[in-house]
Structures are given as structure tokens and as C-alpha cells.
Amino acid sequence: SQQGEEDPQALSIQEGENATMNCSYKTSINNLQWYRQNSGRGLVHLILIRSNEREKHSGRLRVTLDTSKKSSSLLITASRAADTASYFCATDAGAQKLVFGQGTRLTINP
């Protein structure tokens, strides 16, 4: 069962521009997490935002959470070629489980 849905499915921007990805979900959550996956590799945890938080920063990453709209966004500022990857949101499904969305494929063009 897929709870999180990312939008857009694919995004291509120029190096130095900002990239914004969105995630919508259906049921109430305790927290929402964002992960990055480089091609052919495992996922890497980026940031966790709890349901009582509205915004969180980590380096060039900014995550917002709007529980009233059941949505989150991930902003990557001043993008670099190394940011090229797929980005997934994940919501808790109870019992220590996560439900992942289908991801946004981000391409940074030099």
C-alpha cells in the first residue's frame, strides 16, 4: 500500500538552481522522512520531520510539513551535479514500518 506520492515524478534543472519536490499522504502520521537513492545503490536517510514540526533544515535541505493538507516538500538549494538521484518520502505505517512513495527522479544538468 503506497501512502506517500511524490510530485513531480521527474525533474530536470540547471546546476545552481533550486529543486522542490512534493509529497502527499493519506492518513495521519507521527513523522515523515525523506531519503535519497543514487542509481543502483541503497537509500540514504536525509531528514526526519515530526508531526508537530512545520519546518526543518539540514545544510542545503529544507523540509516543510503541513499536516492539515497532508503534504510535505523537500527543497534543495543551490543544486549540484552530485544531487542527481531519486528522492523518496516515507511515512510511518505503525508497528515500526515505513511506507515509501514512488519517488522523484532529479537530474542536475551542468
Place this chain on the structure above:
Amino acid sequence: DGGITQSPKYLFRKEGQNVTLSCEQNLNHDAMYWYRQDPGQGLRLIYYSQIVNDFQKGDIAEGYSVSREKKESFPLTVTSAQKNPTAFYLCASSRRGGIGGSNQPQHFGDGTRLSIL
């Protein structure tokens, strides 16, 4: 360095054959997970274990089996009953969450790519 090791990186299965994917972690995490990822898709949960000698089915457990005899190890067997096993398999681990099931970040291995011969 602590982390999760999956092996082999590539695996080929003959029809009617069972194959086992290895997952070992030295992060001292209680919880471990197996996911399947198809091309261009997200992750789907196969099995998960919150503690040694206990595990639960995920969303797509049919045709798979697991064991959790040691805290560090969570092998996945893809049985001959799994008719479409070609996929990228990812293992993950995490600390146990707090009261109410609040999730902890998961740490992933680099996956095993399984194909049918």
C-alpha cells in the same frame, strides 16, 4: 565502520530454485527490514523483524521466507513460489521506535539485484 552488508551484489536464479540473499548489520539495531524495488518504482515491504526470533509479513510476503536467529543477520530466501523474482532487493535496519510506533531512520545496504536465468 558500522553499516549494513548485502551479498551477493548480483544473483541469478534458475527456474524452480530457491535462492538466499544475505543481510548483515553491525549497527546494533533491533529492527531489520527487506524491501523489493522494481524499475522506476518505490520500495515495497516484504518482511520485517523487530527483535530476534520474531518477524512479520509485509505487503508482499508471498513467495519469500526469512529467519532472524541472530541480531546481526536477517537472510531472505526467494522461493520457487515467487514467479516474478526479478527485482532489486534492499535490506535495512533501524533502532526500535518509541511509544506509539514512531519510526526511526532506516539504514540501507547497497542491494542485491536478482535476475532469472
